[in-house]
Amino acid sequence: xxxxxxxxxxxxxxxxxxxxxxxxxxxxxxxxxxxxxxxxxxxxxxxxxxxxxxxxxxxxxxxxxxxxxxxxxxxxxxxxxxxxxxxxxxxxxxxxxxxxxxxxxxxxxxxxxxxxxxxxxxxxxxxxxxxxxxxxxxxxxxxxxxxxxxxxxxxxxxxxxxxxxxxxxxxxxxxxxxxxxxxxxxxxxxxxxxxxxxxxxxxxxxxxxxxxxxxxxxxxxxxxxxxxxxxxxxxxxxxxxxxxxxxxxxxxxxxxxxxxxxxxxxxxxxxxxxxxxxxxxxxxxxxxxxxxxxxxxxxxxxxxxxxxxxxxxxxxxxxxxxxxxxxxxxxxxxxxxxxxxxxxxxxxxxxxxxxxxxxxxxxxxxxxxxxxxxxxxxxxxxxxxx
Numbered sequence: 001x002x003x004x005x006x007x008x009x010x011x012x013x014x015x016x017x018x019x020x021x022x023x024x025x026x027x028x029x030x031x032x033x034x035x036x037x038x039x040x041x042x043x044x045x046x047x048x049x050x051x052x053x054x055x056x057x058x059x060x061x062x063x064x065x066x067x068x069x070x071x072x073x074x075x076x077x078x079x080x081x082x083x084x085x086x087x088x089x090x091x092x093x094x095x096x097x098x099x100x101x102x103x104x105x106x107x108x109x110x111x112x113x114x115x116x117x118x119x120x121x122x123x124x125x126x127x128x129x130x131x132x133x134x135x136x137x138x139x140x141x142x143x144x145x146x147x148x149x150x151x152x153x154x155x156x157x158x159x160x161x162x163x164x165x166x167x168x169x170x171x172x173x174x175x176x177x178x179x180x181x182x183x184x185x186x187x188x189x190x191x192x193x194x195x196x197x198x199x200x201x202x203x204x205x206x207x208x209x210x211x212x213x214x215x216x217x218x219x220x221x222x223x224x225x226x227x228x229x230x231x232x233x234x235x236x237x238x239x240x241x242x243x244x245x246x247x248x249x250x251x252x253x254x255x256x257x258x259x260x261x262x263x264x265x266x267x268x269x270x271x272x273x274x275x276x277x278x279x280x281x282x283x284x285x286x287x288x289x290x291x292x293x294x295x296x297x298x299x300x301x302x303x304x305x306x307x308x309x310x311x312x313x314x315x316x317x318x319x320x321x322x323x324x325x326x327x328x329x330x331x332x333x334x335x336x337x338x339x340x341x342x343x344x345x346x347x348x349x350x351x352x353x354x355x356x357x358x359x360x361x362x363x364x365x366x367x368x369x370x371x372x373x374x375x376x377x378x379x380x381x382x383x384x385x386x
Contacts, residue, residue: 002034002114002386005090005099007083007108011040015272017194017218017301019374021274022102024196028379034386037094039086041079053089055082072150073132074110074112083111084118091119097386098123104130109158116161125164125385129192131155132299134174135224137295137321138382152179159183164385166190170299170323177367193378194304195370197363212352213244214314215282216289218302220253224293227253229339230316231260231267236345238266244351245289246281287312287352291339292322299323304373307331311360314348330369333359373382 006026007170010016014023016126019082026036038052046054057079074080094187099115099122101108109126136144144224159165159180165187167175170188173230214234220227234245247269249257254269261267273281282288288306290313303324306313313334317325335351337344351357371377 002029002097002383003037004029004034004382004386005037005039005087005096006102007039007111009041009088009105009108009192010043011052012046014275017103018102020275021129021192021194021301022131024375025193025379025382028375032383033287034383037090037096038084039090041082041107044335045331053086053382055086057082060197063093064124069135072147072283073106073154076105076107077260079105079107079110080114083108084114087111087115088118089116091122096122098125098382100127102124103128103132106132106154113158113161116163123163124161125166125382126159126162127166129168131167131171131175134171134297137174137297155180161376162186164188166381168192168299170297188381190378190381191372192304193279193373193375194298194299194301195308195366195373196375197308212286213246213284214287214289215248215278215285217248217282217293218291218300219250220257220291222253224296224298225291226294226318227257227291229318229344230289230291231257233316233337233344233348234267235261235264236343238264238345240346240349241352242266243349244268246270246285248278248281263274270296282309282311283335285311285372286357287314290315290324290328292317292324292333294318295321297321297323303327304370307361307366307370312351312357316344328369331361333361335356 006022008019008022010019011022014020029036036051040054041057042054045056057076099112101112103109112124112126133148133155136148139145139148163186165183167189169189169191175187183225237243245267250272257269261269288311290303290306291317313328313331315324315328315336316339317332317336318339325336328336333356337347
């Protein structure tokens with residue numbers, strides 16, 4: 001049995017994509033007989049649970065935004081201290097085999113760097129789902145270049161402290177460059193571990209009019225994942241057929257999206273909901289909406305969550321760099337739309353009324369085709385590293 005600590009964010013609320021992935025990894029680790037400890041930053045107070053410690057790191061928005069520029073990529077020093085102190089509490093009473101920081105947030109990695117300096121004999125692993133310096137594949141503006149350079153400087157300092165560095169496979173080309181060459185002996189690449197199955201997974205879609213709705217769950221960003229294309233297509237779709245769309249997004253661009261929709265009655269915008277609530281909404285939908293990242297190596301974890309439901313997937317892509325496309329092409333119930341096309345609304349309606357939507361996707365097919373995207377695969381890798 002291995003004892004592993006994870007430093008993370010939003011684990012209790014389980015609404016953030018990385019927290020959802022980690023929850024599944026932890027379940028797999030525990031099924032394998034390992035003991036897992038969680039230290040998680042949350043947006044509200046929660047009581048400590050067995051092997052789980054939660055904290056709230058309040059920082060005024062103005063102060064946080066200023067620190068994002070001055071201290072980038074580590075904006076919240078208070079959060080770093082919380083992670084460090086709580087980890088020390090666990091280390092005092094347990095023989096820990098491995099400590100893992102789950103990025104984002106980057107503060108988990110900075111805390112891990114501090115912990116490693118104080119406990120040099122403890123194995124420390126950086127699990128970088130969302131790397132800080134490769135946010136923009138091609139940094140073009142002054143701000144992007146400045147932030148990229150700051151992040152690379154921090155990475156060079158921090159990476160030297162860790163025993164193992166795990167990047168996602170979609171970032172392999174970037175982290176294989178000469179700048180990171182000295183870290184290659186302790187660097188490994190895994191895939192997004194978001195493919196798992198519940199009892200309701202792979203339900204056949206219900207095509208009756210009462211359930212003919214679309215779901216989008218995730219964040220939007222002005223540069224990385226702009227919502228204009230998908231909003232335009234959804235408005236256009238209503239000219240051909242009346243289909244409701246429910247969006248569950250975070251605060252980022254929330255007000256902008258509400259303005260874009262302009263009181264359109266068939267597009268409903270909501271804040272994030274829990275994974276359990278979202279799963280219920282997905283079960284009642286006919287298809288799921290996905291938006292790729294522009295000029296980026298980031299692979300959205302939700303495409304695997306979507307695949308595990310067996311639902312049809314409608315994916316909007318910005319450019320040839322969209323790393324999600326290769327995965328979706330291997331999934332038999334997907335359509336990939338160019339965000340720049342003017343007739344995406346009609347394309348969605350045609351797709352939803354095609355036989356593809358009724359295709360049955362077998363769990364075993366997905367397990368075999370996307371095995372490295374299962375939490376079980378990643379859990380076994382953590383056990384091997386511990």
